[in-house]
Amino acid sequence: MLEIRKYFMRGNKYKRVTDIDLNGLRKEFGNGVVAVDDLSFSIGSGEIFGFLGPNGAGKSTTIDILLGYVAPTAGHATVLGQDVCDNFAPTRNRIGILPEGYGLYDRLTAREHVEWVVRTKDAADDPNTILERVGIADAADRRVGGFSKGMSQRLAFGMALVGDPDLLLLDEPSSGLDPTGIQEMRKTIRELADDGTTVFFSSHVLSEVEAVCDRVGIMSEGRLVALDEIDALRDQIGGSARLTLSLESPPRSLELERLRGVRTVAIDGDTVSVDCRSGAEKVDVIKHVDDRAAITDIVSEEPSMEDLFNRYTEGTHSETDRQILEVPQ
């Protein structure tokens, strides 16, 4: 499970190998609810890790443990080499957090919020630069009591960036953001990751994880049901990479079935639909058809993260508490 291969060399800040290491983590709340059950995985330095799962899967509890808000019932959680249950506060100097369900101080301005984080972290950041980076510099001196959800989220993200953290822990970071805000946040996250920051990113919005992350873990009912790179997960599903080609005239003989990786071929007039085992075979199919007929249009469908997600979480969900998943726009 240790996925450190290619991430090893990416970070250029420090020589770190594993930034987050969970081992047999379990959290049982006082009311007997087991939110996290025997969770083990590691995240390497410089990685952008997507943490997926329906609401109530145990993602936030896992993050709460990683941040030291909640003590695990059993198991160990190590973040940046430090056990979260043991004198963890100083380590938070190197972590930027955007927790779920945070509250800002209505009576403080945006600048004061950032200033507070700068002071507490002994950072050298200029609050203005941070606020500009998250696009709310014009509201710097307004009290956040009047902020919209999107502006609050931008501010909280900005606060997480203070002190150039080695690790960013973002719980549902795009909630409340408009599409532009999401785009900007993604861009920032990528820039930081290129600079060696490890990003741990939870979401139930699949498109987001797909767009940003190197590797994903999927949680369902307190357990990790999948852990791999997105492409690898997609490959595992197979079969549903569909290619639809429109031709100038109905083809005579294409002999597509002979190609490797092609599962089914359906010809309906001048439209050819091909199901491939994975995306890689599609190019071969297109070349093959192009040699034999004139293609006017190509429609390619990847198996969506949603398919992927459903496949991993379905088996473990009972009918009664099935979660409604947010469908990517």
Place this chain on the structure above:
Amino acid sequence: MSVADVIWKDFLNVRRSKGIWIAGSTYAVFAGLFLLIQRNQLRFYETGREGVIATVSQVNSLGSFFVPIVAFVVAYLAIAGERETGSAKLELGLPNTRRDVLIGKFISRSFVMVLSVVLAYAVVVAILLLTSYPVFPGPTLLALFGLMTLYTIAYVAIAIGISAAVATKARAAAVGFGVYFVLNVLLLFTTLGNLIRRLHVGVFGFSETPILYQFASQFVPNEGILVGIQSITGQSVTGRELPSSTAFYVQPEFMPVVLCVWIVVPLVVGYYRFRRADVS
């Protein structure tokens, strides 16, 4: 230092709360009104000095009922409220330990409450100097102010301890109200010493131990401050005079120590509850 940053932020936040300033200034308003009203009562005392001292010590007695409410209002949400709104997540996500947060909040809210007592005594001083009061008992006033400040901080500590020990605003309010009711309302009708005596002698059948009952009674903060006031003014408020040969811990001079215990114990209890609490 983290505690300093917690104080900086908390005070910045609190000083913009109108509610807290209104609550904080009520003591000054009541103290001022009381002093103005009492001016024409001075003639009933044997000397002017005695009258003035009795009046200012009554400002303290008034405060002993009043200040706890204000302290609860100012401090009960300091931690529990932030846990409910989620700002505790941001605060504890920074390099602050839970102890930093607890101590920082305690200092910041104590500062607000001490300002409130300072304001009240400033009003008292102004009225004593500017109106028809015959004497200005400076040292007595200073001692009363010191005792009141300690009492106020004790109640801030109780409120912060409660706030740290529970997870929601509603519970902080309920426990705060309960504590006020027991310490400041219920014990108007009896003393803790009486209750213990009934248990000690009536239920368990031990022989009478007056000094224990006395100690228990005076251990309750508002009884303690009355005894303390008595030692400062030399006038009896509680209706009891103690021979100086009795144990040191029932002497009025011991009352500041009692109040310090009320500062330390609630904070420690609150901290132990908060230290292991799940903040989610």
